[in-house]
Amino acid sequence: MDALHEGWRQAVEAARGGAVYRALADAIAADIAAGRLAPGAALPPQRRLAWGLGVAIATVTRAYDELSARGLVTAEVGRGTRVGRRRRADDGVIAPREAARPRRRRETSAEAEDETALIDLSLAQPADPAAAAALSRTLAALAAAPQAAELLAYQPARGAARHRAAGAAWLGRAGWSPDPARVTVTAGAQHALVVALAAIAAPGEAVAVEGLANPSILAAARFRGIRLKPLPIDAEGAAPAALDRLAAEDGRLRGAILSPSLHNPTGASMGPARRADLAHVIARRGLFLIEDDVHAPLAPPAALPAPVAALCPDQVLLVGSPSKVLGPGLRVGWLAAPAALDDRIAAALWASAWMAPPLGAEIVTRWIDDGTAETLATAARAANLRRRALLDQRLPGLDLTLAPACAHAWIGLGPDRGHDRVWDPDRFAEAAEAAGVRVAPARAFTVPPVPAPAAARLSLAAAPDDAVFLKALDRLARLLDPRAAPSSLRPIA
Structure with missing residues (x-):
């Protein structure tokens, strides 16, 4: 196996027990970005690559499908899978997987009563209505300014x-x-x-x-x-x-x-x-x-x-x-x-x-x-501290990394809550979304060939108010309940 494929093998080995196909796709994507795979270059046949890496053919198929979804490769009958053409300066940019997904508008307090409404805690953005009021005043002042x-x-x-x-x-x-x-x-x-x-x-x-x-x-x-x-x-x-x-x-x-x-x-x-x-x-x-x-x-x-x-x-x-x-x-x-x-x-x-x-x-x-900016910043800091307290209250004992001033929490998904196994972060994110809460899995932040840790990021600031944030925490609490987790999260050994 040449040096290029050896890098893919290392990425696959580091991801064993997790989303191996995505680790392989990330490794190939990195080689495309670095120019080690030129436009038009043929990727190895799926069966041969699967044998060389010691993975199932289905894993390679999913990796190639992932690369195709990112716009990095094309597949044609008789020609196999090849690296796409290099983008010109005026071409569109392929967005990260997380950014490319369709996003709902942020849920309102009234919608928090709807158990089926998705609450997106994957993005960090402030939710102070005072900012909207300040914007209205400033736009009015600008309209009248000579x-x-x-x-x-x-x-x-x-x-x-x-x-x-x-x-x-x-x-x-x-x-x-x-x-x-x-x-x-x-x-x-x-x-x-x-x-x-x-x-x-x-x-x-x-x-x-x-x-x-x-x-x-x-x-x-x-x-x-x-x-x-x-x-x-x-x-x-x-x-x-x-x-x-x-x-x-x-x-x-x-x-x-x-x-x-x-x-x-x-x-x-x-x-x-x-x-x-x-x-x-x-x-x-x-x-x-x-x-x-x-x-x-x-x-x-x-x-x-x-x-x-x-x-x-x-x-x-x-x-x-x-x-x-x-x-x-x-x-x-x-x-x-x-x-x-x-x-x-x-x-x-x-x-x-x-x-x-x-x-x-x-x-x-x-x-x-x-001084409006500092007033809004002070309010954002207070809101984050308040939601940190709500997080501790609703999800006690969570394996949590969170600086006092941070607008997001880094949640460990390792052995906790009575379990002795590690949760796969991608599966956790999928299960959380099925339960009505969107979080960002560790793989979204991982730089290949570093393996994705068993963790996910949860934004404190994304929900429009505390009522919606509490609704999201309650959904996650049910998901993390040790009596429900083995079936809903599908832990890995």
Whole structure:
């Protein structure tokens, strides 16, 4: 078996007892993204690959079907299964499996009485009605403002000066804030991630990331054709020593994309010492760090250390957004980056969006300037703490990882509640959805070839109010009842 197939075998072995077909599909997809499988290349015949990997033919069939559903391969009679053509810059992007599923609107309190209505706790978004009221007031004020017409015109590519200054204020904490001249306004944090990746790495080059990572990061890397190298994580997130070793081993490693503050999905945060160690490794190895700081506003202002960008500003690209406390629909983000990357960032901006929509940036700027943003952030923090208490009350004894400020909980599905077996996270997610609650299984966050742990992420902020959230918890409590779990969750040995 050649080196390519050996990587597939390792992915399959790591997933034994779980969704092996999906692990195989992920491994093949990673090789396609990295260019190791060129457009038009034929995948091995299913029977031969099944024999070589020691799996059932049905497993390979499901893996190929999964790749086809992602738009990565095509199957034709007489030609077998082949890698699809490489997407042009104007082609659509294949969304992650979780994002591609049809989504209902968020359930209302009245609908919470309906036992069949789906409650989606897979996404983290605030649910404070005060935000809608603030939006109405601001839109009315904008409509009456004499300068409203300016928002219909082209803006400077990196954003209007006042919008960049507001972004610098939002990104700052612990006595530090970036120079507004180094801040670029983007169409949300996801846009900032794509621009940042384009600035530091070319297709085929490698970037390190936590072994469990934000699915948006995985999608951005896949879109750019960038290889992701997983790093081990612990209670403080990624280990700087592991990044140091990886940089020594891989000469094509361009940098890392990490979440030092309220990591998604585990909620881990780096302390000051680890941030200093990370900055030291980045500087010594000549790497770039994309610092995902999107969840940081969920913590009280003094609860987190300064970003790593404060320690190493010439090599860190800081990504921030108000979406977790103001709402994702505004699509506003910021990227604070070194001056050395200005040309690359400008090129990525021009190719991807020309400029961020100025209307959303103006709304957020006004909210930052008049204190509305901090008022809504304070309310979001209080709501998350309140729902954390409800979670502890309704699901006592749950194997739970949840930072006090986090908007999501990382639920362990290992031996608990009287069981001595581990639940498969994909099967748990399927059973939860059948029970009326959507959660995000661990595989959505897993970077191949890291095996998916027995865990799932549950959002505290997704439900529109506490009544709906309690309804979801009650459904999960019934599902996790040891008297019902063996049949409904189908545990694996």
